[in-house]
Amino acid sequence: MTRTPVNVTVTGAAGQIGYALLFRIASGHLLGPDVPVKLRLLEIPQAVKAAEGTAMELDDCAFPLLKGIDIFDNPADGFAGANIALLVGARPRTAGMERGDLLSANGGIFKPQGEAINAGAADDIKVLVVGNPANTNALIAQQHAPDVPAERFTAMTRLDHNRAISQLAQKTGAAVGDIAKLTIWGNHSATQYPDIFHAEIAGKNAAETVNDEAWLADTFIPTVAKRGAAIIEARGASSAASAANAAIDHVHTWVNGTAAGDWTSMGVVSDGSYDVPAGLISSFPVTCKDGKWEIVQGLAVNEFSRGRIDASVRELAEERDAVRELGLI
Numbered sequence: 001m002t003r004t005p006v007n008v009t010v011t012g013a014a015g016q017i018g019y020a021l022l023f024r025i026a027s028g029h030l031l032g033p034d035v036p037v038k039l040r041l042l043e044i045p046q047a048v049k050a051a052e053g054t055a056m057e058l059d060d061c062a063f064p065l066l067k068g069i070d071i072f073d074n075p076a077d078g079f080a081g082a083n084i085a086l087l088v089g090a091r092p093r094t095a096g097m098e099r100g101d102l103l104s105a106n107g108g109i110f111k112p113q114g115e116a117i118n119a120g121a122a123d124d125i126k127v128l129v130v131g132n133p134a135n136t137n138a139l140i141a142q143q144h145a146p147d148v149p150a151e152r153f154t155a156m157t158r159l160d161h162n163r164a165i166s167q168l169a170q171k172t173g174a175a176v177g178d179i180a181k182l183t184i185w186g187n188h189s190a191t192q193y194p195d196i197f198h199a200e201i202a203g204k205n206a207a208e209t210v211n212d213e214a215w216l217a218d219t220f221i222p223t224v225a226k227r228g229a230a231i232i233e234a235r236g237a238s239s240a241a242s243a244a245n246a247a248i249d250h251v252h253t254w255v256n257g258t259a260a261g262d263w264t265s266m267g268v269v270s271d272g273s274y275d276v277p278a279g280l281i282s283s284f285p286v287t288c289k290d291g292k293w294e295i296v297q298g299l300a301v302n303e304f305s306r307g308r309i310d311a312s313v314r315e316l317a318e319e320r321d322a323v324r325e326l327g328l329i
């Protein structure tokens with residue numbers, strides 16, 4: 001049976017994450033080896049020519065699953081009929097820019113994109129926001145798409161999740177595949193909280209296995225939370241291939257489900273679980289099944305974790321209040 005191709009819109013397609021992402025989507029890593037895709041690349045007018053160059057390279061790969069590439073310079077056309085939308089393009093922070101300026105500049109991008117998704121995306125649209133500040137950009141887009149169920153808007157903390165697994169594997173000598181139930185809570189920022197108290201290494205509790213609270217507080221958490229800045233310092237540019245890989249992981253898990261006995265981390269609209277104010281887009285432990293996510297319930301939150309979750313959630317609330325004051329939501 002021939003499947004109808006899935007329309008995947010990628011914004012910021014000519015950027016560095018876009019370049020690392022598009023070839024993996026086209027080769028079947030996003031949705032699976034049997035799912036044909038059509039790519040819809042959205043860029044600003046000045047970058048359309050570069051996106052055309054990437055499209056030429058995609059053609060040159062002769063990917064059997066790639067059924068078409070269209071390039072747009074406006075959100076209305078870019079999101080028309082989209083089943084999956086990866087919102088990567090964003091305004092980076094430049095020297096001297098205050099947080100309010102950054103939120104305002106990104107509001108100018110994510111408000112019209114939310115409106116365009118509301119107006120023209122497919123009924124089953126799923127949105128992943130990668131562009132920073134990812135959680136608050138997702139909130140802005142979601143608030144401007146009132147006809148789309150709020151749970152379809154998510155923000156990426158899978159890169160943080162993967163980073164934390166890798167750090168824990170290096171500390172313990174475990175295989176990454178043996179690590180499960182790790183959680184990133186809160187914001188995709190330096191306040192995020194990578195939590196190993198419920199994590200397991202080959203079925204054994206990770207925090208008990210590590211048994212080193214000083215390492216947890218002084219090495220593990222800051223290393224994971226500041227990894228983005230460390231990559232920028234080392235590479236002279238922000239993470240690209242690992243960010244693209246995490247975006248692939250996020251959507252693949254959302255669509256195809258979490259493994260039995262495991263969960264993942266996603267920035268999702270809070271329903272008030274774990275005392276995170278309802279409506280904020282915060283990272284939680286989630287399971288996915290049949291294309292839907294659910295927050296893992298009933299985890300005990302100790303004092304160590306509580307203060308760190310609260311601090312990151314406070315930052316999210318401040319960002320929400322700032323974009324509200326700017327009239328962006």
Ligand SMILES: NC(=O)c1ccc[n+]([C@@H]2O[C@H](COP(=O)([O-])OP(=O)(O)OC[C@H]3O[C@@H](n4cnc5c(N)ncnc54)[C@H](O)[C@@H]3O)[C@@H](O)[C@H]2O)c1
Pocket residue numbers: 011012013014015016017018042043044047088089090091092109129130131132133134156157159160188238239240243
């Ligand atoms: N959530 C995460 O874990 C994570 C990780 C890494 C990077 N990021 C963020 O992802 C974003 C993209 O990173 P990059 O390295 O690809 O940046 P980049 O500067 O290389 O590319 C961004 C692209 O977005 C395009 N763009 C800007 N405004 C647009 C708009 N309104 N519509 C469509 N396209 C637009 C630009 O023309 C550019 O081609 C940044 O905000 C970065 O901070 C997030």
Ligand SMILES: O=C(O)C[C@H](O)C(=O)O
Pocket residue numbers: 132159227228229231238239243
């Ligand atoms: O682009 C950044 O500021 C860093 C990025 O979000 C990352 O976590 O690598």
